[in-house]
Amino acid sequence: MPLPDPLKLARTLHPPxxxxxxxxxxSTEADCEKFLFQVRYPEGFVCPRCEDKRGWPLxxxxxTECANGxxxxxxxxxxxxxxxxxxxxxxxxxxxxxxxxxxxxxxxxQRQLGLTRYETAFQMLHKVRSMLVAPDRExxxxxxxxxxxxxxxxxxxxxxxxGDKALVVGGVEVIHFTELRTGKVRQRSxxxxxxxxxxxxxxxxAGFVEQEVESGAIVHTDGWDGYRRLNRSGYHHNRIVQGKGxxxxxxxxxxxxxxxxxxxxxxxxxxxxxxxxxxxAYLNEYVFRxxxxxxxxxxxxxxxMLMVQRKHEI
Numbered sequence: 001m002p003l004p005d006p007l008k009l010a011r012t013l014h015p016p017x018x019x020x021x022x023x024x025x026x027s028t029e030a031d032c033e034k035f036l037f038q039v040r041y042p043e044g045f046v047c048p049r050c051e052d053k054r055g056w057p058l059x060x061x062x063x064t065e066c067a068n069g070x071x072x073x074x075x076x077x078x079x080x081x082x083x084x085x086x087x088x089x090x091x092x093x094x095x096x097x098x099x100x101x102x103x104x105x106x107x108x109x110q111r112q113l114g115l116t117r118y119e120t121a122f123q124m125l126h127k128v129r130s131m132l133v134a135p136d137r138e139x140x141x142x143x144x145x146x147x148x149x150x151x152x153x154x155x156x157x158x159x160x161x162x163g164d165k166a167l168v169v170g171g172v173e174v175i176h177f178t179e180l181r182t183g184k185v186r187q188r189s190x191x192x193x194x195x196x197x198x199x200x201x202x203x204x205x206a207g208f209v210e211q212e213v214e215s216g217a218i219v220h221t222d223g224w225d226g227y228r229r230l231n232r233s234g235y236h237h238n239r240i241v242q243g244k245g246x247x248x249x250x251x252x253x254x255x256x257x258x259x260x261x262x263x264x265x266x267x268x269x270x271x272x273x274x275x276x277x278x279x280x281a282y283l284n285e286y287v288f289r290x291x292x293x294x295x296x297x298x299x300x301x302x303x304x305m306l307m308v309q310r311k312h313e314i
Contacts, residue, residue, distance in 0.1 A: 007295075007298055009039075009042055009301060009305075010298045010301050012038075012042075013035065013038055013039070013301065015298065015300050015301040016095070016300065017099075017300075019095075022091075022092075022095050022300075026088060026091050027088075028088070029086055029087055029088060031088075032086075032087035032088050032090075032091050033057075033062060033074060033087060036074055036075075036087060036304070036308065037057070037064075037074060039301070039304050039305055039308055040074065040078070040308045040309075045064060045066075047066035047068070047070050047072060048072060048077075049066075049068075049070045049072075050066060050068050050070060052066045052067050052068055052070075054066060054067040055067070055072070058071070062074040062075060075308075078307060078308040078309070079127055079128075079131050079306075079307045079308070080307060080308070085120070085124065089113055089115070089124070090124065090307075091304075092109075092112075092113055093109065093124045093125055093128050094128055094300060094303045094304050094307060095300050096109065097125060097128050097129065097132075097285055097288075097289075097303065098132075098288065098289065098292070098299045098300045098302070098303040099289075099299055099300055101289070101293075102265060102268065102269045103265070103269050103285060103286075103289070104125070104269070105269055105270055106118060106121040106122035106125055107121070109121045109124070109125055126278060126281055128285075128303065128307065129281035129282060129284050129285045130281045130284065131284075131303070131306045131307050132284040132285055132287075132288040132303060132306060133284050133287075133288075133306075134302075134306060138191075139212060139213055139214040140171055140172075140173050140190075140191055140193060140212055140213045140214065140217065141173070141213070141214040141217050142173065142174075142214075142217055142218070143173065143174040143176075143217065143218040143220070144171050144172065144173055144174065144209075144213050144217055144218070144219050144220070145171065145172055145174055145220045145221075145252045145253075145254050145255040146169065146170070146171040146205075146208070146209055146213075146219055146220065146221050146227070146252075146255065147169070147170060147221065147222060147252050147255045147256065147259070148167055148168065148169040148170070148197070148200060148205060148224075149167075149168055149170070149259045149263075150165040150166070150167055150168070151165065151166050151167075151168050151262070151263065151266065151274075151279065152164060152165050152166050152274065152276065152279070164276055166196050166276045166279050167196070167197050167198070167199065167200060167204075168194055168195065168196055168197070168259075168262075168279075168283065169194070169195055169197050169204065169205055169208045170192065170193065170194045170195075170255050170258060170259065171192070171193045171208070171209065171212055171213060171219075171255070172189050172190065172191070172192045172193075172254050172255050172258055173189070173190030173191050173192075174187055174189070174190065174220075174254055175187065175188050175189070175190040187254070188254075189254045189257070189258065191291050192258060192287050192290050192291055193208075193212045193287060194262070194283040194286065194287050195208055195212075195280070195283070196276075196279050196280045196283065200224065200226050201226055202225070202226045202227075202228065202229055204226065205224070205226035205227055206226060206227055206228075206229050206230055206233065209227070209230060209233070209235065210233055213235070215233070215234040215235065216234060216235070216236070217235055217236070218235070218236045218238060219235045219236065219237050219238065220238045220240060220252060221237065221238070221239055221240070221252075222239070222240055222241070222251070222252065223239050223240065223241045227239065240252065258290070262283075262286055265286060266282065270282070288303065
């Protein structure tokens with residue numbers, strides 16, 4: 001079942017777009033429960049057992065009782081199922097990850113929210129990150145740059161091992177637009193996808209394109225053989241042989257800029273301490289925020305929708 005349109009729902013719920021607005025809006029558990037109820041049942045309450053549409057919240061609990069006496073938990077069957085943490089702390093976690101440009105580290109989250117254990121902060125943030133991929137999201141289309149890069153590995157400034165290197169493949173739409181003031185045609189980055197892959201083979205790299213990019217799109221890549229089959233897969237494949245020195249700057253500029261910013265973010269916010277088994281979740285967070293960088297309020301709402309509409313599985 002597809003999720004409701006977050007922009008349409010945002011016009012009804014008016015999600016907060018700033019931290020000040022957030023703290024004014026959500027100061028008690030009751031505030032969070034009321035908002036979460038509206039997110040989970042945007043068309044009105046429906047009992048999952050008997051489909052009766054009449055229900056009444058039971059004061060002091062997260063339960064709603066339908067007209068036939070069935071009691072339904074607000075968090076049952078969601079990523080918050082069985083949580084012992086209060087909803088307000090969860091709301092902060094979702095808001096920080098979905099709207100803060102640099103995100104937030106588990107250590108900072110622990111300190112800011114006054115959590116006793118670092119592990120609690122880490123697991124909460126990781127659970128949110130792991131949910132940030134919509135099951136019904138659209139494929140990238142029209143024109144896309146694709147490349148791969150290594151993330152992690154030894155940090156030359158710290159000594160020792162900073163974690164094993166992981167290969168990450170990425171694709172970003174190239175959007176052409178005309179400046180109103182000058183009339184010049186410019187380019188900017190559109191939607192982004194990032195994925196950890198096992199190797200640089202055709203099954204991994206071309207397979208990523210076939211799963212994330214609409215057939216018929218123009219796909220720009222470097223000359224690596226792992227992309228060679230894309231013409232046979234229904235794409236207009238533009239293979240560019242990587243230049244040297246200054247020439248390399250102008251090849252696949254959008255995805256290269258994203259890779260540079262991704263690594264800066266991982267080093268800055270998380271100090272490069274992202275274990276390979278958790279890396280995809282960090283990529284989910286980066287992609288989610290990048291794709292909604294102009295929509296802070298709807299971004300928080302969309303993240304919360306994903307949390308309550310999908311059961312947590314890692």
